[in-house]
Amino acid sequence: MMPPHLPPGSLIRAIEVIAILVGAFSGFIEARRKRMDLVGVFTVAFITAFGGGTLRDILLDKRPLFWVAHQEYAILTFVLALIAAPLIRTLRQIVSERLIVIADAIGLGLFAIAGVSEALRAGMPLFIASMMGVITGIFGGVLRDIVCNEVPMVLRDGKPYAICAFIGCWLYLAQKHFGVAADVALWTSATAITVMRLLTWKFDMRLGR
Amino acid sequence: MMPPHLPPGSLIRAIEVIAILVGAFSGFIEARRKRMDLVGVFTVAFITAFGGGTLRDILLDKRPLFWVAHQEYAILTFVLALIAAPLIRTLRQIVSERLIVIADAIGLGLFAIAGVSEALRAGMPLFIASMMGVITGIFGGVLRDIVCNEVPMVLRDGKPYAICAFIGCWLYLAQKHFGVAADVALWTSATAITVMRLLTWKFDMRLGR
Amino acid sequence: MMPPHLPPGSLIRAIEVIAILVGAFSGFIEARRKRMDLVGVFTVAFITAFGGGTLRDILLDKRPLFWVAHQEYAILTFVLALIAAPLIRTLRQIVSERLIVIADAIGLGLFAIAGVSEALRAGMPLFIASMMGVITGIFGGVLRDIVCNEVPMVLRDGKPYAICAFIGCWLYLAQKHFGVAADVALWTSATAITVMRLLTWKFDMRLGR
Numbered sequence: 001m002m003p004p005h006l007p008p009g010s011l012i013r014a015i016e017v018i019a020i021l022v023g024a025f026s027g028f029i030e031a032r033r034k035r036m037d038l039v040g041v042f043t044v045a046f047i048t049a050f051g052g053g054t055l056r057d058i059l060l061d062k063r064p065l066f067w068v069a070h071q072e073y074a075i076l077t078f079v080l081a082l083i084a085a086p087l088i089r090t091l092r093q094i095v096s097e098r099l100i101v102i103a104d105a106i107g108l109g110l111f112a113i114a115g116v117s118e119a120l121r122a123g124m125p126l127f128i129a130s131m132m133g134v135i136t137g138i139f140g141g142v143l144r145d146i147v148c149n150e151v152p153m154v155l156r157d158g159k160p161y162a163i164c165a166f167i168g169c170w171l172y173l174a175q176k177h178f179g180v181a182a183d184v185a186l187w188t189s190a191t192a193i194t195v196m197r198l199l200t201w202k203f204d205m206r207l208g209r
Numbered sequence: 210m211m212p213p214h215l216p217p218g219s220l221i222r223a224i225e226v227i228a229i230l231v232g233a234f235s236g237f238i239e240a241r242r243k244r245m246d247l248v249g250v251f252t253v254a255f256i257t258a259f260g261g262g263t264l265r266d267i268l269l270d271k272r273p274l275f276w277v278a279h280q281e282y283a284i285l286t287f288v289l290a291l292i293a294a295p296l297i298r299t300l301r302q303i304v305s306e307r308l309i310v311i312a313d314a315i316g317l318g319l320f321a322i323a324g325v326s327e328a329l330r331a332g333m334p335l336f337i338a339s340m341m342g343v344i345t346g347i348f349g350g351v352l353r354d355i356v357c358n359e360v361p362m363v364l365r366d367g368k369p370y371a372i373c374a375f376i377g378c379w380l381y382l383a384q385k386h387f388g389v390a391a392d393v394a395l396w397t398s399a400t401a402i403t404v405m406r407l408l409t410w411k412f413d414m415r416l417g418r
Numbered sequence: 419m420m421p422p423h424l425p426p427g428s429l430i431r432a433i434e435v436i437a438i439l440v441g442a443f444s445g446f447i448e449a450r451r452k453r454m455d456l457v458g459v460f461t462v463a464f465i466t467a468f469g470g471g472t473l474r475d476i477l478l479d480k481r482p483l484f485w486v487a488h489q490e491y492a493i494l495t496f497v498l499a500l501i502a503a504p505l506i507r508t509l510r511q512i513v514s515e516r517l518i519v520i521a522d523a524i525g526l527g528l529f530a531i532a533g534v535s536e537a538l539r540a541g542m543p544l545f546i547a548s549m550m551g552v553i554t555g556i557f558g559g560v561l562r563d564i565v566c567n568e569v570p571m572v573l574r575d576g577k578p579y580a581i582c583a584f585i586g587c588w589l590y591l592a593q594k595h596f597g598v599a600a601d602v603a604l605w606t607s608a609t610a611i612t613v614m615r616l617l618t619w620k621f622d623m624r625l626g627r
Contacts, residue, residue: 031573037625039580040573043560054477059263061272063479071543078545125280127287142252142356147560149569151358155240155249162248207246268472270481334489336496351461351565360567364449364458371457416455 017076019107022100023049023140024077025084025091032088034148042081044144049077052139056115056132060122101201109193112137112165113186116172126173133169137193138162158206161197168193226285228316231309232258232349233286234293234300241297243357251290253353258286261348265324265341269331310410318402321346321374322395325381335382342378346402347371367415370406377402435494437525440518441467441558442495443502443509450506452566460499462562467495469561470554474533478540478550519619527611530555530583531604534590544591551587555611556580576624579615586611 027048031041050067057065067074084091115136119129138154138161145152154161168189175185199205236257240250259276266274276283293300324345328338347363347370354361363370377398384394408414445466449459468485475483485492502509533554537547556572556579563570572579586607593603617623 034569034574036569036574037576039625040570043573058267058476059274059277061270061479065477068477068542068546071545074549075545124277127280127284128277131283146355146358146564147570147573149358149564149567151243151245152249152356155252155356156243156245158246207248267476268483268486270479333486336489336493337486340492355564355567358567360452360454361458361565364461364565365452365454367455416457 016110017073018103019110020049020073020077021080022103022107024080025095025100026104026141027144028081028084028088029092030144030148032085038081038085041085042078044147045081045084046074046077047147048140048144049073050140051143052111052136052141053115055139055143056118056136059135060119060124060132062118062122102198105194105197105201108137108161108165108197109168109190112169112193113172113190116169117182117186120173120176130166130169130173133172134162134165137165160200160205160207163207164193164196164200167196225319226282227312228319229258229282229286230289231312231316233289234304234309235313235350236353237290237293237297238301239353239357241294247290247294250294251287253356254290254293255283255286256356257349257353258282259349260352261320261345261350262324264348264352265327265345268341268344269328269333271327271331311407314403314406314410317346317370317374317406318377318399321378321402322381322399325378326391326395329382329385339375339378339382342381343371343374346374369409369414369416372416373402373405373409376405434528435491436521437528438467438491438495439498440521440525442498443513443518444522444559445562446499446502446506447510448562448566450503456499456503459503460496462565463499463502464492464495465565466558466562467491468558470529470557470559471533473557473561474536474550474554477553478537478542480536480540520616523612523615523619526555526579526583526615527586527608530587530611531590531608534587535600535604538591538594548584548587548591551590552580552583555583578618578623578625581625582611582614582618585614 024045027045028041030048031044034040036044046067050065050073053066057063112133116129116133118136119132124132141154142152145154171192172185172189175189176182233254236254237250239257240253243249245253255276259274259282262275266272321342325338325342327345328341333341350363351361354363380401381394381398384398385391442463445463446459448466449462452458454462464485468483468491471484475481530551534547534551536554537550542550559572560570563572589610590603590607593607594600
């Protein structure tokens with residue numbers, strides 16, 4: 001799900017791994033809350049971390065899938081599930097909610113912009129590209145909640161999570177339209193999503209119903 | 210999801226838009242019943258309106274997807290979600306259940322026949338083609354109910370909804386087999402589905418369990 | 419989902435039909451427990467029998483799907499749903515749980531090894547191939563439970579079901595690596611999965627949580 005035109009620098013790779021870890025970790029927690037076993041913990045973590053990008057690639061008919069081309073991420077999730085399953089209570093005490101929200105906000109920004117940029121490269125029209133960005137950012141969590149037999153949190157909690165991704169995607173599309181360099185557009189938009197998400201979380205903003 | 214060999218007349222376009230609106234509207238109502246927020250209302254409406262055709266196209270490996278090639282339908286659903294979310298109670302009073310059922314029956318006929326004709330053009334065997342017709346007609350609602358954490362209504366209420374689509378698809382296949390002109394086969398079959406659905410609804414028929 | 423390099427002998431065809439029947443049968447039972455109608459019984463049976471292989475083929479972008487190329491299996495499921503729906507109570511008394519578990523264990527082995535071998539032929543890396551094997555073996559049941567609005571049994575019951583498939587897939591991969599003949603690798607691995615599953619079932623083994 002990493003945008004292919006990013007330089008393969010260690011910072012980006014680190015952020016990418018963090019984003020996947022955060023997705024997997026939120027899957028671990030939800031799977032344990034549902035009293036799932038090791039297989040469930042791995043499956044739900046995997047779906048949470050890779051579900052959004054996989055759905056986007058299926059809709060765009062793009063292969064190989066991200067986690068197929070990079071099996072090291074699937075193996076990482078598997079090893080983590082083996083380690084995390086017995087340690088999950090301890091992990092939840094060590095890792096504060098604040099840290100999870102911050103890492104998740106970084107992941108949301110990175111994945112959403114990777115999604116919109118991928119869709120644009122595949123020749124999608126603008127609105128569809130912005131939808132693909134949001135799908136990449138949020139559908140891991142939606143699929144996690146469906147497998148865990150819950151109404152997806154992101155669709156009902158009234159917090160501007162998907163909206164932040166949506167606005168950031170349009171910021172990216174606008175910059176591309178006005179000829180801003182790809183890398184600048186990418187980093188400013190991803191950062192904007194992360195900042196928006198953190199601000200709306202800090203001030204506990206809600207959408208009207 | 211519109212059959213490509215239909216003349217692009219304004220009547221067909223109008224019916225198509227109505228069918229999508231009806232799908233989206235049933236998504237709105239279900240999303241609100243689940244107390245979802247704006248993001249949920251849009252997502253569920255979108256899945257209800259486009260889910261059946263999208264699943265069919267993924268199974269047939271056909272791209273671009275209908276709503277990707279015609280982003281105006283996605284935008285329409287988005288604008289409607291913005292407008293509808295605060296107005297949903299008023300809308301439910303204005304739009305009678307009778308009107309919804311009639312529009313939905315028209316949509317069922319049109320989508321099912323579009324599905325079977327699309328599958329036939331893709332070289333599917335007959336029984337598979339009829340299944341693709343039914344999937345196109347009913348899976349929007351199935352996916353809507355899964356996201357809303359319900360056992361899908363169409364699979365449990367005992368009303369002959371999918372059955373009407375199934376019979377109509379075979380009526381279409383039979384007419385194609387006997388050399389009836391494509392347009393005649395299409396319209397008579399779609400109409401047959403709509404009429405069957407409305408009759409079984411009016412007389413409250415049930416399948417045996 | 420049948421491995422293409424298997425000789426088309428009557429034994430294999432018989433096992434394949436049995437595996438599909440078992441999948442469909444478990445779908446029948448679950449659909450009836452949820453008080454679904456005929457449409458639901460067919461849909462859930464179909465998803466249970468073909469869901470795992472379909473998901474694998476979508477992830478691998480392989481077409482036509484197994485049940486599209488062999489519509490006789492879809493028709494068989496349809497006819498069975500027609501017959502089984504009214505007879506389900508009687509059937510549950512005739513068919514003992516022991517028989518279901520044995521047939522299901524045979525199906526698990528066959529489908530998992532078919533999945534891993536298919537993925538390997540599509541050029542997947544080893545860990546991904548093993549995941550595809552497990553997905554082929556277990557995701558029919560996962561999708562069945564999602565449609566039936568349950569937390570998927572295989573993800574939560576703590577029984578080593580997916581684990582047996584996973585170990586067997588690696589047994590297959592190891593044999594391929596060491597140059598064992600394809601047929602030998604296939605049959606020994608599938609048998610190993612079936613035996614492991616039956617042993618862990620007989621001795622009621624659990625994974626730790």
